[in-house]
Amino acid sequence: MRRRDFLAGLAGTLALPAAFADDDALDPAAAKFAKGAPVRKGRVKVTLPQLADNGNSVPIGIVVDSPMTVVDHVKSIHLFSERNPVSNMANFYLGPRAGKAEINSRVRLAGSQKVTAVAALSDGTYWYDSAPIVVTLSACLDES
Amino acid sequence: MAARIQIPASAKKGEVVEVRVLIQHPMETGYRRDDVGHLIKRNVITSLSCRYDGVEVFRADLSSGIAANPYVQFYTVAEKSGELEFTWIDDEGKQGSERAPIQVT
Numbered sequence: 001m002r003r004r005d006f007l008a009g010l011a012g013t014l015a016l017p018a019a020f021a022d023d024d025a026l027d028p029a030a031a032k033f034a035k036g037a038p039v040r041k042g043r044v045k046v047t048l049p050q051l052a053d054n055g056n057s058v059p060i061g062i063v064v065d066s067p068m069t070v071v072d073h074v075k076s077i078h079l080f081s082e083r084n085p086v087s088n089m090a091n092f093y094l095g096p097r098a099g100k101a102e103i104n105s106r107v108r109l110a111g112s113q114k115v116t117a118v119a120a121l122s123d124g125t126y127w128y129d130s131a132p133i134v135v136t137l138s139a140c141l142d143e144s
Numbered sequence: 145m146a147a148r149i150q151i152p153a154s155a156k157k158g159e160v161v162e163v164r165v166l167i168q169h170p171m172e173t174g175y176r177r178d179d180v181g182h183l184i185k186r187n188v189i190t191s192l193s194c195r196y197d198g199v200e201v202f203r204a205d206l207s208s209g210i211a212a213n214p215y216v217q218f219y220t221v222a223e224k225s226g227e228l229e230f231t232w233i234d235d236e237g238k239q240g241s242e243r244a245p246i247q248v249t
Contacts, residue, residue, distance in 0.1 A: 057211035081209055085175060089209030097201040097221055099160035104217035108173070108209050139173075 026128060027116040029087040030080045034126045039118060044077075044129040046117045055109040055139040064101035064119045064127070068094075074101040076120045082113040084139075108139040147242045149230060154247040155222035163194065163202070164217045165230060167240065173208040187235045189214055197226040222248045 026039055047061035064074045073096045079089040092103050101119070109115070116130040150164040167189060174186025186208060194202040201220045220228075225248045231241040 079209070084209050086207045086209050089207055091205040092216075092218070093203040094218070095201065097196065097199070097223070098219050099221035100219040102219055104215075106211040106215050108171075108211050 027080045027082060027087075027114065027130065030078070030116045030118045030128060033078060033080070033088070033118060037124075037126055039126040039128050041128060043127040044117050044119045046115060046129045046131040048115055048131040048133045050132075051134045052109065052136070054137050055111065055135040057106045058109050058133065058135070059104070060107050060115065061104045062092075062102070062117045062119075066101045066119075066121065068096055068099055068101055070096045071122070073098075073122045074119050075122055077101070077103055078118045078120070079107065080116040080118065081107070081109060082115075083111045084109065109133065109135050111135050111138040147230065147232075147240060149228070149242050149244040151228060151244050151246055153245075154249060157222060157224070157248050159222045160219050161222050161246070162217065162219055163228065164215070165192070165194075166213060166215045167192075167232060168213055169234065171206075171208065171210060171212045171214060175208070185235075189232050189234045192216065192230070192232040194218075194220070195229045195231075196220060196223065198229075222246060224248050 030039060043065045045063045052058045062077055066074045074094050077092045080087050081089050089107055094101060112134045114130045114132050116128055118126055118128045120126055147167040152161050155161050169189050172184055172187040176184045178184050188208050189206050192204045192206060193200055202218050204216060206214060228244045228246060233239045
């Protein structure tokens with residue numbers, strides 16, 4: 001093998017951790033939550049920093065594209081983590097009186113992973129978005 | 145359990161106002177051990193709700209996946225002058241509440 005090919009191959013394997021390989025796949029915990037109903041990608045936007053030095057407190061923002069009227073609004077937003085011991089991190093229940101479907105909070109993350117937000121709409125449909133994050137020091141749950 | 149609520153003191157009718165809640169709470173995960181190796185019991189705020197003049201406008205189920213001193217920001221429509229009442233409860237059954245008045249013109 002030529003040195004150039006070897007280096008190119010090496011760079012390729014290092015660039016993407018396996019966890020981010022299938023970026024578009026739905027988190028199994030989120031799929032389970034929807035009880036078989038289709039969860040489509042879109043309408044939801046998750047904002048996470050790309051890198052967190054410390055997983056103990058990571059700012060997260062969720063925005064859902066919805067007019068928030070009585071007939072068409074977001075009923076709830078659910079947050080899922082791939083690697084936390086409790087995968088369902090939080091559930092937020094909104095209604096037409098929210099005016100705007102936007103939530104900001106801070107989460108704990110046990111390691112680099114993909115965070116998924118699922119929105120349940122008043123018309124019965126589910127939408128999701130996910131965002132990858134690299135956590136250098138994960139929230140402590142190891143026995144130390 | 146002290147909490148800090150930030151909402152605008154006054155708003156126009158129908159305006160979407162930002163509500164920020166910060167509660168002082170350790171949100172103990174239940175996975176940490178103390179100095180002698182015993183697991184520290186889980187103690188997190190499991191439920192947080194916001195009522196606007198008695199009507200629930202926001203509710204959240206939290207878990208150990210939410211950072212210590214939980215912070216939540218959401219929005220609500222200013223309907224009429226009144227009070228926003230926040231209540232929460234943790235695993236130990238301790239309840240907390242806080243009120244914030246809003247003037248709607």
